[in-house]
Amino acid sequence: MKYLTVVLIAGLLLAGCSKQEPPPEPVRPVLSMEVKSEDQETFGRFAGTIQARYESNLGFRVPGRIARRAVDVGAEVEKGAVLAVLDPTDQQNQLRAAQGDLARVQAQFINAQANARRQQALFNRGVGAQAQLDAAQTDLKTTQASLDQAQATVNQAKDQLNYAELRTDHGGIVTAWSAEAGQVVSAGQQVVTLARPDVKEAVIDLPAGLAERLPPDVVFLVAGQLDPSINTTATVREIEPQAQSATRTRRARLTLAETPPAFRLGTAISVTLSSTIAPRIELPLSALQEVDGKTRIWLLDTHSQTVQPRDITVLSRDADSALLNGGVNPGERIVTAGVNSLKPGQKVKIDEDSPR
Incomplete structure (x- = not known):
């Protein structure tokens, strides 16, 4: 009898030892981002150029054949300088x-x-x-x-x-020629464009719809395309009243708050439009998860490398992002990719390419 009891206990012990424990949850790699509050609404970035506010289109006061051009495009001329000469x-x-x-x-x-x-x-x-x-x-x-x-x-x-000699009545820079030597021109026909370099402005083309709904407090940040560190702010001086039929854009001329020396005539610039708004939080759509009619996000604890879900309220969405009405605070970190395969308390690995 003792022998049978010992055998039964041994069998139970062996059975207990042979039972496998459940495998741990896999550590999933995820992308994440730090939540930030935005107080500026950006309307877009547009390419433009630096141009002179004042330009003169000059022509001969008499008809004739152009014998020679005295200067080339880009030349800086003084008042009274000869630009071109007709056959006299x-x-x-x-x-x-x-x-x-x-x-x-x-x-x-x-x-x-x-x-x-x-x-x-x-x-x-x-x-x-x-x-x-x-x-x-x-x-x-x-x-x-x-x-x-x-x-x-x-x-x-x-x-x-x-009048057979075309002379300037003010100093400036030659920006364009509309006629060549040997060409016969009529009296008053545009021959050359002369710009005054003392007053410069930024010129961009805005979509007609955006030009019509610009807020009064819109801020224009003008930066050089080759060196964005060279920048200044600007305000609207004028916007063309009608859109161009081909492009449906309206040309805007901006008065610069400052004119850096690098902003020469013809310099390519990038202009960013923004306006001050009430603080808001905007997240990528990839960070949202729809469960039982509710929208939630996954908060990431960077110390324990675990995640927890949190319900949020979405005010609006577009093709790439969603605007939230609370539910998450600036500075918290959320998962932006891989949300559909997560479980509460799950261990995750932050991908090295994730923004910190």
Whole structure:
């Protein structure tokens, strides 16, 4: 009997030893992020350029063929500098013709003066007729008027010859040429664009819908595309009233708060639009889990490397993110990928690529 009892106890002990314990939960790798509160709403980032506020489109005041261009694009010129020259042959011929007419009328005027003096002398001696004196004086006045007209024509021809040279009326930088040497241009036709570099501004194209709903406190951050560390803020000076038909954008010109030396004319810039809003928390959609009609997230304890679920309320969603109405605090860490395979208290491994 004792022997049977010993055998039974031994069998039970062996059975107990052979029973396997359940395997531990696997440690799952996850991506995570630290929750941050946002108080700025970003409307987008747009490419633009630095341009001069004041630009002049210059052209010749007389028609003709361009003989030469004196400067190239990018050249800085002083007031009165020659930009381009027309072939002056036509203007020179007009001046010679006007000078010839002036010489002829001057001779007629001298003859009319002499005739008027003779008739006056004869009339004073009582041997000349009043009618002849009146005719001589009338002829003198007519010739004087013709002389004035001929002199004005010579002056005009000289001006026309001077207009064959296109000169600046202020200092600036040549930004564009619209005509080449050898090209025939009409009077007033745009030939060259001259910009004043003393006042610069940022120019961008905004979508028409965004331009119409910009908040009054919108802030423009203007930064160089090659070196974003060079930046300044700006305010709207003007927005074109109508959108361009092809692109449906409206051009905006921004007044810079400061003008860094690196912001030269033509510099490529990046402009970010933002506005101050009430603090809010925005999470990626990958961090949300839908369970029994409720939305929850998984909080990560960085010390114990475990996770716990928490219910939240979503105010709105878009294609990539969700806006929350509380439920999580800034500074807490949440799982952003792998939420559907987690269990409360489960051990996780934070992927090395996760934001810290």
